[in-house]
Amino acid sequence: MEQVELRFDHASRAAQTHTNLSAIRQSPYGLWVAGDETATFEHLTWTGDHYGDQRGYRLTDYVDLPAGPEDEADIEGLARADGFLWLTGSHGLKRKKVKSKDPDRAAERLATVVREENRFILVRLPLDPRTGTPLPGAIMAGPRELTGHLRDDPHLGPFLGLPGKDNGFDVEGIAVTTGRVYLGLRGPVLRGWAVVLELRPQEAGRGRLSLAEPYRKHFLDLGGLGVRDMCPDRGALLLLAGPTMDLDGPVRVVRWRLGARRERLVPADELETVLELPHGVGCDHPEGLALLDDGRLMVVYDSPSPARITPAGGVLADVFTI
Template identity: 30%
Template sequence: MSAVAKFRSFLIIGADEASGHDGDENRIQFLTINSDGSCVAAHSILVTQGKELDIEGICVEGDLAYVIGSHSSKRKKIKKERNWKENRETFHQDKIEDEVSRDWLFRLRLNEDGKELAKDRISLRGIIYNDPALKAFCGIPSKENGVDIEGLAVKDGWLHVGFRGPVFRDNYVPVLRLRWEEPEQYELLYVRLGGRGIRDLATVADGFLILAGPVGDGTDSYQIYHWNGKDTVPGKDRRPEDMGRLCLLGEIAPPDEDSKAEGLAVLEERQDSWQLVIAYDGAKDQNRLLQRVSISRRKD
């Protein structure tokens, strides 16, 4: 499980691997949220068929749901069953694989029951390849500080695309802010997460919550920040009211050592806290793929 969002009385979940009999179906699944907090599978929507989309982010505003692939490259893992020479060759440049099937952002219009009414798609690959800051990381595998989209949130029609990588010098992490209708008219914002990348974003009334975690396969902890949605890069010509502000809210403890916090959704906003659900990839106990969390508000 790699993404989660709330739509009316449903949770929408997505996976970073394709499913189906032939392994060529990229679906999002709708779960009904019961009064006791449990979730039951309701239905699913086929987002796209073919190679793996690598779904990493889902967000919802009104009757529109957005689903994004990682737009990343990959390198094969070292495996003990291969010989020494084969494993060493995985580090060669010609072993890096571009996965064009991952280069899509989908927009789905839903009815009240969470059924698909219409679907469109765009790619952010051209924007990334031509951006002065991001283009240098396009040929680098995602888990090695290359381009890797994992967070997605929408606020007042503005999409915010969060990157797990790259993480720039001084630990700045990019967030791509754009509108669906004019994606080329984008803005690149930066946040600092202590060397971590963005694992997911979620919209709240006064900004966003950021789920932060390791860029690669490191052992950094998972943290949740509140962000006011503004760029955090300083400058002597910037007014205090224009500055981005981040507040560390706390750390998230995965259910086991193999679990990776990948998705974040807001179930409820309260005066003193947010009621959240965290989605985990790789949890040994399948009953712990989703975790309800209450996190207190703090002043920036």
């Protein structure tokens, strides 16, 4: 394993993007990255010894966010394919954290479930083929598009009203390949089986993205873990598998070789464990992965430990040979 520094500007460090990284993809010039506490995404350029020279982009400059530019979008996945950059929110509810030692206040917060509309988005941004920068013409599937299709789903519908960290519906990865969009779900995990949705979005006019055909569900035996991120690997997908609940636990990278275009259960013996990843206790949670052009795998961490924070205000990512 090697480590490489991702160096962010003052505004991103103030927004704590560098300590809340949730998604990463390689670009021809560096890395696309995003955190889950803002409504922005960033590009870092390789400088020779680190990724830096950051350029920040606001989602609201390209699409009309349902709750406006100030609310976070909880970006949990990035994908790059066919001249487009894709971004997905979690599409999930959240339960308030316990912050008070007063039992009544703590219990009240723990009973409060919040829906933030900016979390329920799927965005496709065109990229300039010469510079790789975003262009006008983005299209977005809004808050009711995906979850509206799933409302009556026998597997997923009952979990739409549960917060993500309570095994509720929670998108945490996206991969785009062969004209299909795959969304990896952190939850729900159904009796140990994780879920990956396969979609075929289409342009619907007026800046809108819609689903072109019925979605497909794939159930993967990840040993009780959910999908925390995913990326293409030729005719396969690499899945970052980790706990669905808010806890420390095993995290591994698993290769799923795509097969027939049908809904199916994928048993454990059809999944190859590529890496067992390190994780901390209350820190260093693997959240994003990207397959680099040289075949190595880069992993970024949410809540990085102090050892990952560099003197320049950057953060260290891990790079593995697989």
